[in-house]
Amino acid sequence: MDIGIIIAAFLTLCIFxxxxxxxxxxxxxxxxxxxxxxxxxxxxxLNTTVMPxxxxxxxxxxxxxxxxxxILGVFMLLRFFPKYAWLSxxxxxxxxGAGAGVAIPATIQAKIFAQMQATMLNFASxxxxxxxxxxxxxxxxxxxxxxxxxxFGKTARAGTWFLxxxxxxxxxxxxxxxxxxxxxxxxxxxxxxxxxxK
Numbered sequence: 001m002d003i004g005i006i007i008a009a010f011l012t013l014c015i016f017x018x019x020x021x022x023x024x025x026x027x028x029x030x031x032x033x034x035x036x037x038x039x040x041x042x043x044x045x046l047n048t049t050v051m052p053x054x055x056x057x058x059x060x061x062x063x064x065x066x067x068x069x070x071i072l073g074v075f076m077l078l079r080f081f082p083k084y085a086w087l088s089x090x091x092x093x094x095x096x097g098a099g100a101g102v103a104i105p106a107t108i109q110a111k112i113f114a115q116m117q118a119t120m121l122n123f124a125s126x127x128x129x130x131x132x133x134x135x136x137x138x139x140x141x142x143x144x145x146x147x148x149x150x151x152f153g154k155t156a157r158a159g160t161w162f163l164x165x166x167x168x169x170x171x172x173x174x175x176x177x178x179x180x181x182x183x184x185x186x187x188x189x190x191x192x193x194x195x196x197x198k
Contacts, residue, residue, distance in 0.1 A: 009193040134162040
């Protein structure tokens with residue numbers, strides 16, 4: 001039997017042992033996962049970001065203006081040293097400011113305008129009408145400036161039904177995805193490891 005399959009089966013059983021209670025086997029597998037993940041991300045970051053976007057341009061191409069972002073990156077690491085942690089605020093402020101400047105218009109376009117357009121212009125189908133009614137009634141439910149009585153109360157109540165359908169579908173999808181992961185692990189344990197099933 002392949003050593004990789006044995007290790008994978010052992011780690012899978014270590015994770016499943018948490019179903020009994022918290023134990024050293026589970027903690028070992030958990031810490032191993034976190035450690036391997038951090039190491040993997042570190043190597044990927046070095047090979048795809050630091051080397052091609054900082055070291056190579058500065059030392060091979062003579063682009064010394066790249067040193068400024070490099071210094072800002074080092075400032076982020078100074079969070080680990082309380083005496084110099086304040087320098088990391090400069091980098092964080094630049095990241096948040098630039099990120100907000102780039103993300104806000106794109107988010108408004110993709111998540112608000114595009115959604116509004118898709119909602120309002122699709123009355124040719126039954127699906128489009130249902131989506132429009134669902135959005136209108138749900139917005140009525142969250143409109144708290146008017147008391148939920150009369151026709152407005154009935155509209156808001158319909159919005160709660162749409163919300164419950166949404167939450168139920170989301171919960172069902174989450175459970176289904178977790179069950180599919182469990183099935184995959186069981187197929188691995190009973191098939192590849194124990195050869196009970198094919």
